[in-house]
Amino acid sequence: MKPFRFQNFEISQQADVFRVGTDGVLLGALSHLDGVKKVLEAGTGTGLISLMLAQRNPELHVTALDINPEAVALANSNFQNSPYRDRLRALQADFKSFSSDSEFDLIISNPPYFEVNESAKDVFARQTIEMDAAVILHRGVGLLRDGGIISLIVPSGQSPGLEHIARQLGLHLIRRINIFGIAGGPVKRNVLEFSKKEIPATEQEFVIEKGPRVYSEQYLEATRDFHVFGNGS
Structure with a gap:
């Protein structure tokens, strides 16, 4: 399978591991990183998001988890072949039972969101069998430091329910990004950021395409340090 080339690193891909996609790129590009040094990624897949975060913030270190041993091996290979190898590690672990002696500044995930179905494609990465938002x-x-953030990208229809769950857990929504696939269309995704600390929430709109197959200025600006546009990747 053809690698996906970014400006500063390359993502090797394989059939049994969820590939590079727009959701992961957006989460990696848009998540809050100010003051973040210790990151936990749940469900790393190829390692894309962890690599993007490491490029954006030279002070952070990432522990990337995946339940799929093939994903862990692939992510570690991608990490080792990157300029950020000393700050990234992938572990085979189930997030539901993962424990740590220290807390994290950021917990980030592009979680599965398809209901369990008969498809055999990317079962753990796409279907809510082992994990969901x-x-x-x-x-x-329980893994987050007091001022830390949980950052997720989810289908917009899931957001109200997740915000309700967060409130029950003592988490506060501090940022919502409404992501439109195309200008004038419906909201397709939300980036949601939660914290134990209550601060006024911010909300913004983000458009991926201003027309069919024409990226918006917003998307180009958000990903300008990553994508190599026009090279066929």
Whole structure:
């Protein structure tokens, strides 16, 4: 399978591991990183998001988890072939039972969101068999430092339910990004950021395409340090 080339690193891909996609790129590009040094990624896949975060912030170190041993091996290979190899590690672990002696500044995930179905494609990465966004909130709250953030990208229809769960867990929504696939269309995704610390929430709109197959200025600006546009990647 053809590698996906970014400006500063390359993502090797394989059939049994969820590939590079727009959701992961957006989460890696848009997540809050100010003051972040210790990151936990749940469900790393190829390692894309962890690599993007490491490029954006030279002070952070990432522990990337995945339940799939093939994903862990692939992510570690991608980490080792990057300029950020000393700050990234992938572990085979189930996030539901993962424990740590120290807390994290950021817990980040592009979690599965398809209901369990008969498809055999990317079962753990796409279907809510082992993990979903609610699990990230339930387990993440105990791994997060007091001023830390949980950052997720989810289908927009899931957001109200997740915000309700977060409130029950003592987490506060501090940022919502409404992501439109195309200008004038419906909201397709939300980036949601939660914290134990209550601060006024911010909300913004983000458009991926201003027309069919024409990226918006917003998307180009957000990903300008990563994508190599026009090279066929």
